[in-house]
Amino acid sequence: MLPAERVQKATGLRLFWYTIWARAYPRIIGSTREKSWLFFETVLPLMGTASYVFVYRAIGAPEAYTGFVVLGGAMTAFWLNVLWAMASQLYWDKDGGNLELYVVSPGPLMAILLGMAVGGILMTATRAVIILGVCSFLFNVSYQIASLPLLVLIFVVTMAALYGMGMMFASIFLAAGREAWHISNLLQEPIYLASGFYFPVKAMGFWIATFASVIPLTLGLDAMRQLIFAGDPTLGFLSVEVELIILLVLSVVFIYGAIKMLAKLEEIGRREGRLIERRR
């Protein structure tokens, strides 16, 4: 039988920490159990990347573009993850009956969202590394890294901004319900184009590049390319330092936005009975 004494329960920051990892866990363990995910999230971006490489080679594009595409392809995995596994996750969790239990538990909703993000980043990072490794080997890409610490910093800040945006989307998508699918579909392809997954964003011209910069991957990718393929003149929509600052601002805005939206969502949900309704 159960021991009679009361259970000690963490609160505050420790509870926040527990909650993040508890929610990250199914993401991390899940992908080792569901092999089809590995296929969709690795092989598909890999094929997309490879086809661009072949197109570039066929039309005689500069050899440097191969490297750009490979890096872009690896980062695509993160974008897909944010779109399909972050933004729509609360919606699924509501559908499955988990959201209610998340809300009644003392673990903060924001920690739950962060857990989803952490799990997503870790899992997707393995995919990105696979894509990067396989393509670099296949297409014989050479890298000239200007500053590794700066590169890591840019990557981290890009992830913060990107998943911050994903967390904010999660609330919006939940409020929008089924319509959200269309938004996701709508966003997927144009973003590939505009944010320069497959070629330097600078080539898109100033205005499109500026608009596309709202998506954190755009500047993150441009900055990372500048650092990895140092000295290529087609790169550098803005300087790495400026891009870093903008990315920092974006992450603060998105994460702050996510916190606010989530609080709002819970408030409206409790008032209008949206947390408890079942669609099925």
Add this chain to the structure above:
Amino acid sequence: MDTNLAIETNDLGRVYRLRGPKRKGDAKQLVALDGVNLEIRRGELFGLLGPNGAGKTTVIKILATLLLPSSGVGRVEGLDVTRDVQEIRRRISMVSGGETSGYGLLTVEENLWMFARFYGLDNVTARKRIDALLEVVGIADRKRTKISDLSTGLRQKMNFVRGFISDPNVVFLDEPTLGLDVTAARDVRGFVKQWMHDHPDRTVLLTTHYMAEADELCDRLAIIDRGKLLACDTPENLKHRLQREAIFNLKVGPLGPKPSRDAMIEAVPGVRQATIVEQNGHTELNLILAQEDVLSNVLAHLTRRGSSLISLEKREPTLEDVFVDLVGRRLDVDTSHHAEGEHAAG
């Protein structure tokens, strides 16, 4: 504010705004709860009994801080459900029947561990409690089964464990035995009773459709219908209300076409409630009579309608009878079928 009260509601009301396509003249809102007053003491196993749509789940969701009341006040351990949300969440848990929570890829143990962490349990404590509780509900051997591979009953037992893993003060159980077979339902009820016995200072609020379940489990219960509380007492006292009345089950020959209103059985003086079910070739009548001697009037009425008595049984009042007496209809799971039967026979 009484500190010995685990749950207290004061004129609690909830109105849902109805969304979605509406035709002209359709109601824009629905009153799900209307002036509900409840006082549940610490250590009580309290039941909410009512038909579909009565408002049982709404009460639970308000008390569990998932839904705001439209009017009135709700308190859990003296804390206000509107304001003291975080503090309440630390002390409560909720399990609903037919729940599909968790992630199918996780094992039973992993799924429970995840929820335990949301409540701030450290690793060692979480694992210890998972093992102990799985043992108690008899599914320790399923610890490493993926939850997508569990049957409904096993899954519900797992959900149950989740509800108790965090050592809550107040547990909300919304139709916990929904969809379970007799054995599984008995196990679940047994577990609740045992837990209450081992933790005399804890409180359970449970909703149910099943009269027998309410009768067996609950220290006290409230009968609720259409958002209103009709009665609140111990099962014994509720049944005691019907002590003066006489309750009969009759089996009679076919009653023929539905007569006019004042020729129905309900119109016989002294008949308080009558529920009538047509069953292959005969009719079953369940009557609550003001006194026993009203029976002769009923029999005379049946003779006049050309029906003959097949069997007759007098019995002790059950909660079902109390419910019929208060609500005016039976609490059948399948209400639509029943309404038809009444209509045809009336």
